[in-house]
Amino acid sequence: MDPIFFLFSLSLAGLVIAGIVWPRRGVLARMAASRHRSERVRLEDAIKQVHACHQEDHSCTVDSLAGRLSVPTGMAARLLTRLADEGLIRAADGEFTLTEAGEAYALRLVRSHRLWERYLADRTGVPASEWHVRAERMEHILSADDTEALASRLGHPTYDPHGDPIPTASGALPAPIGVPLLAATVGDTVEIVHLEDEPVEVYVELEGLGFGLRQQLRVLGRSDAAVRVLAGDEEITLDAVVAANVTVQPVLDADSPDGSRVTLVDVRPWETAHVLEISPALQGVQRHRLLDLGVVPGTEITPELVSSSGDPVAYRIRGALIALRRSQASSIMVQRASSERAG
Template sequence: MPNPMLSLGTTLLALALLVLAFWPDRGLFARWRRLTRYRARVQIEDSLKHLFDMEFADREATIQSLAGSLGCGTNHAAGLLSELEALRLVGLEEGRIGLTPEGRRYALRVLRAHRLWERHLADRTGFKALDWHRIAERREHRLTPEEADALATSLGNPTYDPHGDPIPTADGELVQPRGQLLPELEVGQRARIVHIEDEPAMIYGQLLAAGLHAGMRLELLERDPERLRFWAGGEEHLLSPLLASSITVQPIQAEAAGPEPGIPLARLARGQAASVVAISPAIRGAERRRLLDLGLLPGTRILAELTSPSGDPTAYRLRGALIALRAEQARHIRVLPEASVERRTRA
């Protein structure tokens, strides 16, 4: 004869599992449905972004290009395009895949959320530049248009993201890109970096490691099929044409292209003093606020006092205190050197 307590326990357990699975809004089934819908929406929005990017670059979008962008098979990409066509977000014109006006507006809303969030990460957080794009790729699908507008207002309605890409307005307007690719610059010509492409991440990481950033002035010294040699940020740089093609520059007039004052703090010799000129725009967010709080303001006197056995970081005396800065940070702080402390003491 079955044990009544065991039967009751089994029944209660079964009921509990049913409640856990099918509880409205919070059950496992409801969560699974929300996740499935979210993933489908992400793929639709990523597809629209790809089609807009191709259109903006005046290139033809194909099933193969969409599959490559999403990292899926061509059959899946073809199915997505059929779905977008059924939603009237995509159409065929003269045999080419293109966005409808509604599809373009939708793509611009996603692009606006992405670039605003990148700006937020750059200006208000301590995330590294190499992480901005990856984080914004996820966040762009969760920001509503109203939240994006509120974020834009809190950021001061910026017109460009930290890489130099234009941010679409709430009305869907997008300014045309500025400048020309670095390899197109004439030897001896001076220019300002207005955009650095953040994809692929491997190339972007190499450009960041070289200390290059939007807003930096440069002068092209030499160009051949294998390399470009230019002066920027007080240093000489060598880039292959492939890497240099990720940098967009805007030529500047000779009278406005004078050398940047001072040298990078990283080049200050031990025992040498200098006065702070400026902190590069490449240092943003929490890191920039920390440096300002430490007293790294224009005109402040700073002394290179100690160097670690490995050579990095270096301890600098500032306002009576010692602060340690990595070479990566010090290269983005410009200073005007003075005579070394030792010489001044002997004098």
């Protein structure tokens, strides 16, 4: 028994050592690579933040950048110096601006980031709250070729799942549209055009409220601390902190001044409604499945059966009885037939 045990321990030890010192894949090699990579990641993050400063019309100083990157001022200064040395930024009166090369670099990062978010939304089941964090990692890993291959696979999308435009390969980036929800006119019906994904906690809260792109809200009232809106049948009060992450655009031809535009969840059994649209927040295979089942604008849809446990609900869609979960129904915008509402 002993020699066998000895052989076994020896080979185990051999495996462990190999795992540590193996070239390129071993623990040591990976550690060295990650040190190298993390310096590049910090530099790239710095470029992105300088770019973001300008997008938001803030002044970009060493201090503000240190804050944005959550690094000590000393490190921020060092990063900026390195970027300046490489000709990516230039300094003037303690403020930093991107050079042309820097601008292009920043846009390439933004492009990779938003394309990856699009990919996660369309092709995987990764929850929305994780898109940003994962994309934050991938933007440093994707090479220029990877990014273009990804773009072509996704059919060259123009917007990311949060409503941000994706810069083109040649670096064109349309100006963001809309106004902050905090600045919307009271009494207006507005449409959500962008949901900021940072900080994640706020994004998750908005998601939990059922907010999605293209959803229409009516602004009921506003104070410094909060905004009161009508979403479907529901009156919601949003803290200023939360509302600050929502960008909206006034709707001129609001199709539901009377609140008959609701999600499918709000339609009661045997009440008939017409589909207006599938929320743009729902993308990829999930969206395609609903479309294939015949959930397209104008389709008549009637909840007919509620399962024993309350969810899912079966709907009559184009002659077939299809069960949909609450989460799916909540991303289908419908118009109640007003006569039926009265009855």
